[in-house]
Amino acid sequence: MGSPQMPSRRFLPFTVEKVSDEEEERLKAAGFLGYGDLVRTDPSSVRLRPGYARLAETYYNFEFRPDDTVLLSFPKSGTTWMSEALWAMRNLGRLEEADEVAIDDRLFFLDSDFLLPITAGDDTPAMKKFARACPEGRVEDGVTLQMTAAHKGPRILKTHLQLELLNPDLLNTSKVVYIARNPKDVCVSYFHHCRKNTRLNFKGDFSDFAEAFMANQLLFEPFWDHVVQAWMRRSHENLHFMFFEDMKRDAHGELRKLATFLELDLSDEDVHRVADHCSFGQMRAREERQSEGRGPLYNVPGFFHKGEIGGWKSVASPELIDRFDNWILDNNCGIDIPFRYE
Ligand code: PPS
Secondary structure, three states, X not given: OOOOOOOOXXXXXOEEEEOOHHHHHHHHXXXXXXXXXXEXXXXXXXXXXXXXXXXXXXXXXXXXXXXXXXXXXXXXXOHHHHHHHHHHHHOHHHOOHHHHOOHHHOOEEOOHHHHOOOXXXXXXXXXXXXXXXXXXXXXXXXXXXXXXXXXXXXXXXXEOOOHHHOOOOHHHHOEEEEEEOOHHHHHHHHHHHHHHEOOOOEOOOHHHHXXXXXXXXXXXXXXXXXXXXXXXXXXXXXXXXXXXXXXXXXHHHHHHHHHHHOOOOOOHHHXXXXXXXXXXXXXHHHHHHHHHXXXXXXXXXXXXXXOOOOHHHXXXXXXXXXXXXXXXXXXXXXXXXXXXXX
């Protein structure tokens, strides 16, 4: 008998190129000081950090497993909320661990390898962890990607990469949860995030930010492609499509549906415990306690801004709201994703 068949490596159906100097200059002039050196995929034009270019093929070939739970989202759509909920559902017997260990250390955030890459030779706890988990591993092949692959047993993985940049077998292999949020609130939340995050280092005002958002120039954009790719597959038995706004309205009901999708046998009390564990207040309090460990990435505390629906009304002028509404009409026309804005 021959050795078991290894899946053959797929070639990338897209290329990765540097964003043009003109675009970078325009972004810098609009206050995007941390946006140097971006790359974009061609043809879909997804904006990513340069480290992605080297790893694109590895992401595209990353092997998911039947016992994985994979969380997909455009940034600022409720990823952290759903991460905490998924982790809690699978770890009801040890919820207190969340007080000690930050959420990204309790699951695998695949994008870390190009968002916050580790440098070979770093003398950090993360590097030591990598050396222990993957003694033969090479930093340049992606620390998180290799540690995730080396992990035995069920995994929770999250990524902001859109479906078409991931292994085409994903949906036929693993359970996938997609969380979406209305684009106006995503834009406002992204704006605050980019101002607070010292690497993104945005220094402009909201209207500059919103223009770049509508022009698909921000990291992980285009927004619509990201959501539409999941929305079109929403009736796939392995995809559970959720809205941030539904979680706000009825977290218990949404978590109950999520548990059913994941085939988890949770009692009503269990679902209440999960909802409570991942409530805005509890998550913010935990984050504040742990934020010292985040180092200099945020110049002010407060990853959790307000977690509300409709925050865009207080930051956008009537003209900008008009432009935004037209942009939504143009992009959602014929697709009709039922976003709620109030
Ligand atoms: S990131 O950086 O892309 O991972 O951000 P993401 O986690 O996707 O989204 C952050 C926004 O989600 C809000 N959030 C919550 N809202 C309500 N309840 C809970 N539990 C919760 N957890 C996170 C968070 O506050 C961000 O929204 P804004 O509007 O900025 O407050």
